[in-house]
Amino acid sequence: MTGFMTRYKRTHSCGELRAGQAGETVVLMGWAHRRRDHGGVIFVDLRDREGVTQVVFNPEIAPEAHREAHRIRNEYVLAVRGTLRERLEGMTNPQLPTGEVELMVEELEILNESRTPPFVMEAETDVSETVRLKYRYLDLRREKIQKNLILRSTVAAATRNYLAERGFIEVETPFLTKSTPEGARDYLVPSRVNPGMFYALPQSPQIFKQLLMVSGLDRYYQIVKCFRDEDLRADRQPEFTQIDIEMSFITEDDLMNVIEGLMAAIFKVGIGMEPERPFPRLTWTEAMDRYGRDNPDTRFGLELENVTDIVRNCGFKVFAETATRGGVVKTLKIEDGRRLSRKDLDEMPGYVSDFGAKGLAWARVNEDGWTSPLFKYLTADEVAGINRRVKAAPGDLIFFVADSPGVANDALGNLRVRLAQKLGLIKPGSFSFTWITDFPMFEYSDTEKRYMATHHPFTAPVDDDIALLSTDPGKVRARAYDLVLNGSEIGGGSIRIHRSDVQSMVFKALELGDDEVRAKFGFLIDALEYGTPPHGGIAFGLDRIIMLMAGAESIRDVIAFPKTQKATCLLTDAPSPPSMEQLMELSLKVVRDKE
């Protein structure tokens, strides 16, 4: 039988038929998910985006269709017409939403055949990612990945609705744009028309969205690709998507209010979760003190304590010397330390050494002191003081790291998360939002030998700190904020500088030369001189948000066509060498680094 497509239209999806529709004549189209051939009757699970329906080929009902059905193999594309039947008692499949019905096929057309697929299209599969990425179009047939893409689409739509309702205007900004200093490595695009010149793909539409505020657009948003040529991680891809937002005539509170509403809207529609509002706020200093990171996971306690003052003059040299040199001694206390196995404990020092810690001391708290290599070096007062500070009870375990504040926080902040995972302190399916505020404006870079912008160079300093820009840049606080969810930074932004004199002072503090500033963003300085409104904004990593919502372990599972850790695409084999003609046209020559 041929001509099925012109004679019939699909009447239903494979996921919607129920017992109430029994008796109807229906037409389904989809893929043969699985075939069960009993010699007589043949069952095929027909699959499409919406689900699976069992279709039945019975030689007594439709001999011709039954004969043709013998040819069906996995992933063949089928069109079937037949009568829907309620399954008899004992023949239903409670695991399928459509399990109470089956389609008794009267007519079949095999619309297309399929080579034997390299893996089965099950929701759960243990196929290697290499194979999945090579055959991504097949991997995307799997329900699990399709669900993620659907979630992503739903969240993007909800974002557009929410922002449009509040007067935000979606504006597209250029991809072929100008390289900016600071920040990540740029992806460059050669200009054929301008030999030797290059565009840069945007790391974010930062400057354009600020210019739109100068233009009086007032409220802007865009769901937009951004590009950063840095090494990849489980949650980092070279091209990723931001929800980018900018608003005029606002303060931090105005923006946070809008954003909390946005988060509530997308988490509701995405996964039916309604976060408590307002979101808690932590200053950067507090976050570092208590959690050791500027992106603390606040789903559990396990906070760090600083005991530097107690051990400053103690008999344990490492502690005392670290304190004297301006370092810190910080602790992490585990209630009932026996929950950690010997093996767990053995792995801890290696783990903190990844973050630069030279050692990890420990103490088991007893009724009458500690079991610890440290115990004999400390006075009773010092031990009691530490116990009091960390609120230790007998049976508890205390970890110590003595180092520079940066290393100690990094080591213990990451150990904290690791231990919480080991101890099962993180409730699955829980979500905890936190704003981090009052970031330092600059961080001193040892490699560059100068201050670098913590956020970016257009971030406004706190008004009271403007005078410090020229005298003590390290003390200046920025009007920047990050939104952290479950230990991931999902978004960050700031109130921007809207005065050109302040902008110049910041460039000066960054030791960017006048010529460089002029060449790189003279246009922004100029723009700021034409009546720029106070403005600010934020940008969210859409991929990371979806990843958290979906509970995905990798950002690749929420991106249709992701890249490998080496930034290649196993499906298309990109990147690839250009032809000689292409190079000539672009006035380019490839120079291979011979060691």
Added chain:
RNA sequence: GGGGUCGUAGUUAAGUUGGUUAUAACGCCGGCCUGUCACGCCGGAGGCCGUGGGUUCGAGUCCCAUCGACCCCGCCA
């Protein structure tokens, strides 16, 4: 740039102190089977052991190099 894990049929894995014909499951092909739904039963095919070099009488196994996938550090304003 650095540290780690891994690479054996289409897929996922096993493979002992180096030893003769490299296993298993699923998938695939053929046969049987009219109520299965991870259908069942019988039979069969399928291997550049990532690649290159070395040690050895002999290498999936040991050594070196290299390629690739993943995780992490650096990096990611």
